[in-house]
Amino acid sequence: MKALVYNGPRDVQVKNVPDAKIERATDVLVRITSTNICGSDLHMYEGRTDMEAGRILGHENMGQVIEVGKAVDRVKVGDSVCLPFNIGCGFCENCERGLTGYCLTVNPGFAGGAYGFAGMGPYSGGQAELLRVPYGDFNCLVLPPDAAEKENDYVMLSDIFPTGYHSTELAGVKPGDTVVIYGAGPVGLMAAYSAGIKGASQIMVVDTHKDRLKLAEQMGAIAIDDTEGAGVERVLELTGGKGADRGCECVGYQCCNMHREEVPNLTMNNLVKTVKATGGIGVVGVFIPKDPGAQDKLAKIGQLAFDFGQFWIKGQHIATGQANVKAYNRKLCNLIHAGKARPSGIVSHELSLDEAPQAYENFDKRKDGWTKVVLKP
Ligand code: NAD
Ligand code: ZN
Numbered sequence: 001m002k003a004l005v006y007n008g009p010r011d012v013q014v015k016n017v018p019d020a021k022i023e024r025a026t027d028v029l030v031r032i033t034s035t036n037i038c039g040s041d042l043h044m045y046e047g048r049t050d051m052e053a054g055r056i057l058g059h060e061n062m063g064q065v066i067e068v069g070k071a072v073d074r075v076k077v078g079d080s081v082c083l084p085f086n087i088g089c090g091f092c093e094n095c096e097r098g099l100t101g102y103c104l105t106v107n108p109g110f111a112g113g114a115y116g117f118a119g120m121g122p123y124s125g126g127q128a129e130l131l132r133v134p135y136g137d138f139n140c141l142v143l144p145p146d147a148a149e150k151e152n153d154y155v156m157l158s159d160i161f162p163t164g165y166h167s168t169e170l171a172g173v174k175p176g177d178t179v180v181i182y183g184a185g186p187v188g189l190m191a192a193y194s195a196g197i198k199g200a201s202q203i204m205v206v207d208t209h210k211d212r213l214k215l216a217e218q219m220g221a222i223a224i225d226d227t228e229g230a231g232v233e234r235v236l237e238l239t240g241g242k243g244a245d246r247g248c249e250c251v252g253y254q255c256c257n258m259h260r261e262e263v264p265n266l267t268m269n270n271l272v273k274t275v276k277a278t279g280g281i282g283v284v285g286v287f288i289p290k291d292p293g294a295q296d297k298l299a300k301i302g303q304l305a306f307d308f309g310q311f312w313i314k315g316q317h318i319a320t321g322q323a324n325v326k327a328y329n330r331k332l333c334n335l336i337h338a339g340k341a342r343p344s345g346i347v348s349h350e351l352s353l354d355e356a357p358q359a360y361e362n363f364d365k366r367k368d369g370w371t372k373v374v375l376k377p
Contacts, residue, residue, distance in 0.1 A: 002377065003056045003128030004356045009047025010364070012057065012357050020130040025071035028136025030081060034155040035126045036060035037356070037363050037373040039185050040117075040286060043253070045360055049118035057116040058127030058375075059085035062147075062155040065140070066130075074137040080147035081140040082333075083133055084325035085159045087113035087123055090138035101322040106134065112322065127356060129377045141329050144337045152344035152374055153336045156190070157329040160372075161343045163284050164190025164250070165332065166323035168198055170282025171246035175199030180235050180244040180274050182267040184212035184223070186372045187284060188250035189346050192221045195248075197341065204238060206231040206270070211368050215346055235274040243276035252285025272311045283320040346372045353377040 001019045004012055022029050035058045044051040065079045075081065087107075088100035095103050106113035107121035113134075116125020124132065133139050143154050164187055173179055179195045181188050184207035195203045196219060205216035206224045213223035224234045236243060251267045271281045311318070335341035348371040351359055355375075362370045 001129040002353055004058065004125075004353060006044060006051055006055050006057055007053050010045060010361070012045065012360055014354050014356060017056065017128070020124060020128065020132045022067055022069045023132060024134065025069040026135050026137070027069040028065055028072055028075050028081075028133040028140055029067040030061070030063040030083065030126075030131045030133055030140075031066045032061055032063040032126050032129060032131055032377045034062045034151050035128075035375050035377065036155060036158070036160075037127075037359055037375065038159060039187060039252070040159075041360070042364055043286060044118050045364060048253070051118035055116065056125040056128050058125030059115045059117055060155060060158040060160070061115065061126030061131055062151065062158060063126070063131065068136060072136050075140045075142060079140070080143040082143055082154050082157045082329070083115070083126065083131070083139060084141065084157075084162070084329055085114050086322065086325050087115065087121065087134055087139055088326065089135050098327045099324050100326045101324045127353065127375060127377070129353075141326075141333060143333065146337060150336060150344070152347050152350070153342055154333065155374060156343040157325070157333055157336070159323070159325065160186045160190045161194075161332050161341075162325040162328040163187050163323040164192070165194040165197075165328050167191045167248035167250060167282040167284040168194045168246070170280070170284070170319035170321075171248050172280035172282075172317075173198050173200055173246045176201050177245040178202040178204075178239055179246045179248065180204045180206065180271070181221070181248045181250055182206050182270060183250035183285065184209060184216045185250065186346055188248070189215055189219065189371075190343060191248045191250050191284075192216050192219050193341070193343060196220050197335070202238070202244075204235055204244065206235065209366060209368075212371060215371065218345065232270050232273050239274075239276070243274050243279060245276060245279050247271040247275040247279065247281045249281065249283040249285045253287045269307045269310075272307050272314065272316065275314075275316055277314040277316070279314075279316055281316055281318045283318065284323065347374055349373045351375055
């Protein structure tokens with residue numbers, strides 16, 4: 001089969017590799033029809049992780065079931081399925097509580113499993129023609145009959161729609177709340193969209209990318225351009241000086257926009273400044289500078305500094321982590337099916353798998369207009 005293989009930092013290539021196949025009785029084999037490139041892929045792509053050369057990337061996957069293992073009895077050949085990026089067993093004490101992002105079975109000793117990810121188990125990614133889905137009965141979201149027609153909507157259930165929603169849950173967003181979101185990338189845009197679904201009264205999105213901010217506006221948010229560094233001031237102005245009820249971090253570690261090296265990401269402290277006293281902060285941006293050199297550099301430019309004093313004084317609360325996709329994706333799927341949610345609004349490019357290396361390069365540079373790429377193997 002053809003697959004997108006990681007060779008090394010900023011070097012990915014479409015290659016012929018052995019076909020994915022059923023390995024255990026509980027597996028499901030899926031022919032991939034859509035697979036997205038995600039900001040999380042960039043942690044591997046930019047060489048910040050210990051991703052091994054030769055591994056297949058891709059954790060935002062959707063496709064058709066073409067084979068099921070002997071112990072699979074719910075999922076059927078021919079089903080259209082979306083695959084939550086977290087791989088869960090369904091029976092460990094975390095999965096039992098719905099915390100499938102932290103499954104204790106699929107990646108023992110660490111936090112959860114995922115397709116095509118460094119540090120999250122040996123599972124191959126879906127930027128390929130075929131994907132093996134472990135514990136298939138648990139990990140396949142079987143889609144309604146309009147799956148093909150709304151493919152670019154449903155594929156967002158694999159990660160960024162539930163992740164955006166998760167950030168609002170972590171922050172505690174309730175109807176009528178004012179919400180500030182840092183980052184208008186795909187995840188931040190889905191956070192803004194989710195805050196809208198939850199009935200937030202005012203949604204502010206802070207970024208420096210004009211085209212992404214325009215999308216935030218189309219979602220009913222107030223776009224705040226932080227290019228001149230006045231984002232914090234603007235949020236305070238819009239909230240009568242007290243700050244927003246809730247705030248979401250959807251940026252995480254950034255190499256920096258367009259690879260200017262010395263741009264610190266101070267979103268955590270900006271959140272402390274722009275969320276009201278006693279307000280909630282939800283952090284889904286990933287902070288994983290693993291390489292010790294990167295740690296030193298980040299400490300130097302202040303990215304890792306968190307103003308715990310102000311956070312404590314303001315009595316805020318914070319919650320972090322990866323989205324437990326399964327906890328949300330059935331409900332969000334119902335909204336798409338009912339025509340009440342259309343997360344595909346952020347898709348900027350639909351490309352073939354062969355075009356993936358160029359797409360990675362453009363998305364990594366946050367080139368204008370490259371918001372969300374869906375690959376069609
Ligand atoms: P992205 O990296 O393209 O989006 C980040 C956006 O933040 C960009 O538009 C960038 O211009 C903006 N930005 C950079 N510095 C900023 C600053 N100081 N203030 C405001 N905005 C700033 O891609 P994405 O796909 O949206 O991913 C965002 C983060 O979410 C990544 O860290 C990714 O790994 C993470 N993520 C987490 C989960 C989870 O389960 N927790 C799931 C998916 C993605
Ligand atoms: Zn993702």
